[in-house]
Amino acid sequence: MDSLLNNLDPELRNSVLSIVKKVPESVSIFQKVYDAGRTSNNEFEPLRKSQKLGNESTSEESIDRSSVIFGLNDVSVLSPLRKKLNLALHLSRGDKTPTLSLLRDGRQELAIRDLGKNITMAVFLPVAEKMGNVYLFITYTKSVDDKYGDPILITLNKESVLQQFKQNGIIENEIGEFTKCIEYMRKQAILAGFRITDPFFTNSSQQSPSFHVECHRGTKEGTLYFLPEHLIFGFKKPILVFQSSDIESITYTSITRLTFNVNLVTKEDEKFEFSMIDQSEYNKIDDYVKRKQVTDKSMSEELKAKSNYKNQQAAQGENNEPSALKEAAQLMEGGNEGGNLNGAEFDDDDDENDANFEEESGSSDGSDESGEEEMNDETADREAMREEQHDEQHEMEDAEAEEAEDLEQEQDGGGDADDIPIELDDDDDGDDDEGSGVEYD
Incomplete structure (x- = not known):
């Protein structure tokens, strides 16, 4: 009862006390009413003595x-x-x-x-x-x-x-x-009489989903909310609120591998820049811009045009300028006619090519003589190669003849004379050197 009376202003407290004196049983009723009132309205402070009820x-x-x-x-x-x-x-x-x-x-x-x-x-x-x-x-x-x-x-x-x-x-x-x-x-x-919208929590089936991105405005870090009818940047003062219908254009600038900036221009020609937006958010923002039919005056199309121009130039360069391999092949084909680049075969007596070579290499500074010397050296090398091959051929023939002679001598000394037919020279001229029975080429 005391807690009840202490929280009432004096006038109301006197009224309650007068009723209690007349009807003592009313004390419990007043207390229940007081407790019920506090329980159902516990989000508010208890009544102060200075507060009044009703229309007082x-x-x-x-x-x-x-x-x-x-x-x-x-x-x-x-x-x-x-x-x-x-x-x-x-x-x-x-x-x-x-x-x-x-x-x-x-x-x-x-x-x-x-x-x-x-x-x-x-x-x-x-x-x-x-x-x-x-x-x-x-x-x-x-x-x-x-x-x-x-x-x-x-x-x-x-x-x-x-x-x-x-x-x-x-x-x-x-x-x-x-x-x-x-x-x-x-x-x-x-x-x-008013509405509180909820675009993020219970309206997940909406056709134009809302989203938010982290960004900066100057040195202030904040959140940019894209709502069905508004854009909000906050929440450090000043908080910015835009109606999507009041946005004249959006520009994408300072595009890097990781981030980009959004420049917003209102129909009243007010300009706002939101920077350091993550690249992963670009598609969502671009879709929002297209849905709201906001003009995209960014440099992206121009940059794309420049990129396409570079690609075209590169393609033309590939078509008009031969590659290094092709150029080398053309040079080899033009400078080594009549010969094999690997030196496998050369025409020994190609006088026509020798003449062309002399004509192409001629110059007024005496390079003709050096060209002739080079050709003479090349001819001498070819002749030396032929002689070396000829000597090798004779050496091989001599070696074969010696092997045949050794084999025949072995047959004469190790076999029975009656078993091996031998033609004897009938001449009695005594020239045994020339009738050895072995012929040489």
Whole structure:
């Protein structure tokens, strides 16, 4: 009972005490009502003494818990301010119109009303390299009192959001899919008059799949999101948002083996360069450009034309200029007519070729005489070769004759004279030298 009374403002506490004095049994009822209220709305801070309920306060600095459509506790807000805040989708106190608020200690830090008109885009986006987190990104025309104008960027931890949904009885304890949380938040947004798109998580069957690439803008590293109707670069200030219909052209520049740059030009002639994009992302970006019918004014076609020109020049060079092998073959055919390059055979008496050789090698600096000397040396070499071959032939014949003579002598000395017929010289002139019975050529 004390915890109940301590969290009520003095006027309300006196009213409760007066009822309890008259009906003591009402103490347990008040306590149950208080506990039930805290359990069903535990994403908000307990009521402070300065807070009022119902229509007793028209201040936009506090909200009525009974008007809350949906809320999340302790979310990380990155823009337009950086701190842990509570997110609430609720009805305003005055005219009960849907309102989106970021709260701290129950007080509004930022509020947007007329959500159907003021919110221009709301989307869930993946966090690069952090699979456990999701961005909620919202752009709007104006906030209450025009206090802020930069987009709202909130980081949602999937596990934390799942636990809050289960504690509040929004989803069953057995459910572990974060997509169920996304589906619920989208339905609540529709009730409030605006839509939160989800191009990455639950709409995998869409015809134009969304994607994101890592890149730089100047020295700032960030993520470039390609969405069905928008391009977003973030998330360091300033966050850039483009409608795809407002893009005049895209240019690919600084193309290397690993990376390339994208230069974006809007229809208002604003230029933005996104650099150091991985080459593996080119096809996806190029497909996006073609789907959106954005003009590609890059140098790629010109570079292709230059490349084709070089290829054509190379092809013409192959057709018009003989290769080194062909050129060498032509030179050999033109300079060695009538002879074999390997020196296998030469015509010994080719006077006509000798004359042509002398004519072609003639010059005014005395090269005729050197040519004649070279020919004489060549002729002398041929003659020496013939003589050497002739001497070898005679040596072979002499060797064969000696072998025949030795064989015959062996037959005369080692065999029976009666068995071997021998013709005797009938002449008695005594010239035994010439009648040896062996003939020589």
